[in-house]
Amino acid sequence: MNDRTKRAERREPSFESGRGGSRDDFDMRLSDDDRPVRGHRAPPRSEARQPPRRDKRSGGGGGRRRGRRGRSFLGGLFYWTLVLGLWCAIGLGGLIAYHAAQLPPINQLTVPKRPPNIAILAADGSLLANRGETGGRTITIGEVPPYLPKAFVAIEDRRFYEHFGIDPIGLGRALVNNLRRSGGVQGGSTLTQQLAKNLFLTQERTAARKIQEAILALWLERTYSKDQILELYLNRVYFGSGAYGVEAAAQRYFNKSARSVTIAEAAMLAGLVQAPSRLAPNRNPEAAEKRAQLVIAAMADQGLISQNAAKTALVAPAEAAERIGAGSVNYAADYVMDVLDDFIGAVDGDVTVLTTIDTKLQSSAETILVEALAAQGAKQGVSQGAVVSMATDGGIRALIGGRDYTKSQFNRATAAKRQPGSAFKPFVYLAALEKGLTPDTIRDDSPVSFKGWEPENYSRTYRGPVTLQTALAHSLNTIAARLINEVTPKEVIRTAQRLGINSALQPNLSLALGTSEVTPVELTAAYATFANGGQSVLPYVIREVKSSSGKVIYARAAASFGPVIQPPTLSMMNAMLHEVMVSGTGAKANIPGWEVGGKSGTTQDFRDAWFVGYTARLVTSVWLGNDDNSAMKRVAGSGLPAEIWGKYMKAAHAGAQPAPLPGGLWQGTPRSIFDGGAPVAGARPPANTQTADSDRAWVPPAPQEKNFLERLFGG
Template identity: 40%
Template sequence: MQKSEKQTTKKVKKRTVLGKTILVVGLILFVMIIGVGCGFLTASLNTRPNLAEDIVPPASSQIYDIHGNEIANIHAAENRRPVAINDIPRNLQNAFIAVEDNRFYEHIGIDPRGIVRAVWANIRGRTVTEGGSTITQQLAKNAYLTQDRTMKRKIQEVFLALQLERQYTKQEILELYMNQIYFGQGAYGVQAAARTYFGKDVKDLTLNECAMLAGIPKSPNYYSPLNNMEAATQRKSVVLDQMVKYGYISEGEANTAKKEELSITKITNDGVKGPSYFVDYVLQQMAEKYGDDAIYKDGLKIYTTIDMDLQAAAENAMQYLPTYFTDANGIVQPQGALVAIDPHTGYIRAMVGGRGTDQFNRAVLAVRQPGSAFKPFVFVAALENKYTPDSVIDDKPLKVGGWEPQNYSRNFSGKVRLRDVVRWSLNVPTVRIAQDIGIDKAIYYAQEMGISTFVLDGATSDRNLAIALGGMTRGVTPLELTSAYGTFANRGIHVEPVAIIRVISRTGKVLEEVQRKEKSVISAANAATMTAMMEEVIRRGTGTRANIGRPAAGKTGTTSDYHDAWFVGYTPDLVAGVWIGNDSVSDLHGMAGGMTPAVIWQSFMLKAHAGLPVRHFEGSPAFAASSDDPIEDPEKDKDGKKKTEEKGTESGKPAGASSTSKAGADSNAVPSRAPSSVSEEAPEPGMGVEKGQN
């Protein structure tokens, strides 16, 4: 008996020891688990993002034309256009709440009831079908976290959601969320989505469209109506049913919306809708002022000077460019540029930087020889130095050092008036004028009118007489030359060209407002006199193909080797310049400024002035309208004797215009570059004017 009791006692002791051991081990494991859990929790919380700063997601910038119409949407990785909650339709807000988080206004950022419901649904389905995340949690994930499905990320999401609820109101959270979520097709946020799928602002969406949008974020690629209309329509019905279930709309409203046809309008949110060269010019200026990040991420609104009607007219006119060849880079030649500016405000109204879509903007970046299009700077300098339209200049042989400038006809007319020198673009009298007044005066007025490309020092200085005929070391850009001619149209006042009117931040702050930069360069009387003389160029001189049936003035320009051809002219309302040349600076097959450039200018200006009242230039001298022609046309035989066909194919001609004959083209060609001599009196031998037209 005693032996049996002892054995029993030993067994009890063993069990007690084993139990204690298990308890101790269990406690140790429990403590370790708790410790690891706390450590994991602490590590997760310590590495969560800081909410000290407000949520400011990257936003696209928009560029608008002069009438406030959007012409470009600029963004980096994410196309997003944030909008205020007041601009989001109530139906769209309610649709998201009904289908994503029906207890949004009741929970504190996380919804235990929703989590339990989601877990039970997932257990029943034996797969993850519901996430249980609230709108606040989704905002936390999208704004601060990665999309990884890990425990660490989920813990961070929960704590961030709780913080967000303390930091923001429910309406602020909903606004942030609806500007954050992805809708497929590269669209982030409800505004970008509305424009992508329906071509309208979010504030204008119907109930039908709201329900469709609210259904997309669950699976943006699958439920995109552009990818899968059937699935998108079924998802829309689910959203509408949820809205009925939670009392946001009636069953009748839902049924009506389900039966409505949905019109999907694919709108490209990337890039530019029309004036790509102009937009590139604007972006270049913006980047210099604000940096690339501001353009692509800060949601700027950039209001510009471009007029899309004039832009369309310019692009259509440039179709008259002939086609000669395609270069090694696959670019059709010749190329061209057209710029149109309001001479009174400096607003750039149209800009074409070339044919095709290559990235080189010739309107701004191409520095080319101006030919006789430079001569007005010599003529206006003469007017400012006591010359008059009736001043008589000798048109007889001239030798300056080793240089003997020639007129196109190789003939001389003896005594000619300044107005006839302008009208027929005579070379020798132009050089005599520059020699008389000093070439520095012509350079001065050109600089004051905005030409910035002179070389005034060194072995290839522009301070020589060849520049009187447009022979420059570097050349000019179409933008600057066109802007300079605007001085004549604006009664002697030059206004710097402007592309950007104002820039507004995403918060509505005006960052930039245009300030007109203008200066009085020449007298109003001399500007009017120049205009009157250049009206004769179009009426009866080298630019007759530019006639548009209303007061207009202009000047042709061609280099002696036919590398560049220009026509720059203006009305009281608009100044426009056209340049044509090969990118390789090669032969244009006899094209002169009075030919295709004048034809393009005419085509553009006719459309630009359609429907506008006819305006006359103020203060034009009486001779501008006179038929008096006391001096015989010094180039009268040139058209009959010099017939040169432009090689290549023309894409068309305006009514009544032809560009195959040289009638009406410039009378004289000029050097394509300046002589290397710095002497104002003796350009280097061998750089003389060759036969051609300008």
């Protein structure tokens, strides 16, 4: 190697980054005299003549080599991203397919039938209560004001009419908001997804449930129109307090139909579904109102209501009303449900039941009973009461089954069997009259004993010979005992059953004093026979039942079961029971201007106290006592029960035209044995008096012939 070559090698330029690339990338371009161009020294001849193989494949140039490396990295990244995405898609598809397989076949999928609702209406058509799992009937979207469904769309799913059941935009917006906000989490579920969950799935929060929810949402969107989906949603969503559907919620919180809600009320209902327990307007009115304000603002922002309407709604926010049905009407509603099956069988769809209940009478009876017990219950040792009031044909107008339905749902008016005490005596006297006695018949009020049974009067005193009318008016026990001994307990039982007493009655002499148990409803119905002219009465509360389409399923026809008391006997009974109200134990409860009949009843040790009475318009019974059958503090039927009865009946008859009792009041025959209307001890009717009944009354009844077994064993 010559010196020139050595010097050229020593002076070979270095190619740093940014100044032409590496040595391999430099285009040598030598001149004919082997001198490098641009002042650079040429590399050795051997290197210039044999460039690297990789330069030949790439075409030379350092810039092109670096681009190839860049493209390889980006290409690899794209490739592996594509592969990963494909595998994710395959995995997601498999996961979806797996969870879809857990659902019924799509071609067999149907919307589950909504549990039926029974709407129970008062006689005037107002709602008393709803019964059923949903708490309200199905309502169509065309029945409600337009702003009601719009409120739900505005706050729950503003793109409801644009998406296909799943809203990617909504999901993204919810995700962004959740990342920005430090508290609170937004969901991305559409109304369709929420409906799918409510219809088909449980409330569990799992990925599996969300996948199935999305699948079902797509099926709903394919099967139903948007308005149909919204209608299904409004009828299925839960609003708390046992209310499923917007109609049930409107009744529950505002005591009105969803057809009548205001914008403010609609906004409160729409805001409630996010957290029914926390946002219930009757529990947390402040939170419910704040949420409703958000709904109203959303409706205005989306142009669903005008700005003026929004301002009006914000100025006058909705308020939860006192709940109708939280009190005594539930006793009446329960009674309706107890007997409904007897008329229409199993309930397959929504039905409306029109009842005989008068809301004013129901409210009046409840108020008077509750106030009386609040004022005197603790002092007199009485904790419970019941009131039954019915028309003379048996239609129940008011039914109070207890003091407070929220604390005790036991219906004492229809289910509690208690001893009626002296309130049972009219059946004994009726049986005696039907055997030929009259109100003027005399019996001796004196100590009496029947095989060891020695009934005493309440006052522990005796009056001597008295008329049956006087004896009933003053509820003399000895006379009732004498009468049942004469006519026999079995005859008294047949008489009571004929008038509507269905409970088992024991055929013993003490039955005369009401020792066999009955319910307030059946005792009231039996007294109605005295008030309606002697016609048999079957108590009823249902007048008509209609399906959701308006078809009449059942309608009560006017029914007459025929007379069970003959007119002369009925006239005598009414005269006797009227005397109770004029001069006897019911005098304090009498209704001025009306012909009124009634009877008090008090059981042994003051465990039960009753007052049952009637006019030509209404028959009412009041019972007071304790559920554990403990004794009250000397509460007699002529006391607090008569007071409650009198207040209620006077209010019920206010403004009504007085009417006489059917059949009139028996006037009787003037007797010389009476002095000022009171019997005179030892008196005898004169010989020319044509009153065989009174003559018989002075003769002790003939002893009944005993059969062989009675003579052998006694009895």
